Amino acid sequence: MKFLKKKNLQENEELLYEPSLHWFYVIKYMVLSLPIFVILLILWGYAEEYAASGWFYGIETADEFRFIIRYVFLAAVLLVLLVFLCRVFIYITVEYGVTNKRLIIKRGVLRLVAADIPVDRIESIYCIQGLLGRILNYGTIRISGIGGRMPAFRMVGRPYALRRKIVGIIEKNKTITVVHGELPRPRLAVNPVEEPIYRYGTFVRVLKN
Secondary structure, X not given: OOOOOHHHOOOOOOEEEOOOEOOHHHHHHHHHOHHHHHHHHHHHHOHHHHHHHOOOOOOOOHHHHHHHHHHHHHHHHXXXXXXXXXXXXHHHHOEEEEEOOEEEEEEOOOOOEEEEEEHHHEEEEEEEOOHHHHHHOEEEEEEEEOOEEOOOEEEEEOHHHHHHHHHXXXXXXXXXXXXXXXXXXXXXXXXXXXXXXXXXOEEEOOOOO
C-alpha cells in the first residue's frame, strides 16, 4: 500500500493488519443487473407475440419492438460498464489499515480522503452482513465511539477477522495501560509519638489512658 507507508505512521506506531475490499465489490452491480438482461432477452425472443398482443402502446410490428429492446439493452450495457469501471478505480485506490494506535481509512487519488480512528476512542464495533455477504464472506464494519459514528470499513473481506483484530488491539492496549500505569502507593500507618508539648513556657506531659 502506498499511503500506509512508515512516513504516514506516528512515532512508535506499527501496522498490524491490512484489510481490503472484497473482490465482489467490483462485480456486484453486474451480478445484480443480470435479471434485467434476462428479461430483455425474453422480450426479444417473443417480440412478435408481444407486438401482436397490443400490450405496448404505439408498437405494431415485431421489428419496432426489437428496435426498442436493442437500444434499451445497449444503454443498460453501457451503464453497467461505466459503474464497473468506477468500482474498479475505487477498488484500486481504497486502503484500509489497523495499527496499534488507530484505524486508517483512505479513499481517492485526485481527491484524497483519509480518516483516522484512535483505538482508545472506540466504544462499540458492528459487523453487518447480508445473505451474499455470509455466502462470500464479506461485510461492513461500523465503528461508534466518543463523538458519534465514525467512518466504516465497507464491504471488507473477512469482516469477523478484522473485528477480532480490533478487539484484540483494544484489549492489549488496556493491559499495557494497567501494567505500566502508576500503582497506588500503600498508605503507611503512622503511629503517634509521645512528645512533650510546651504551652506558654509550661512543660505538659501527655499521658496514656
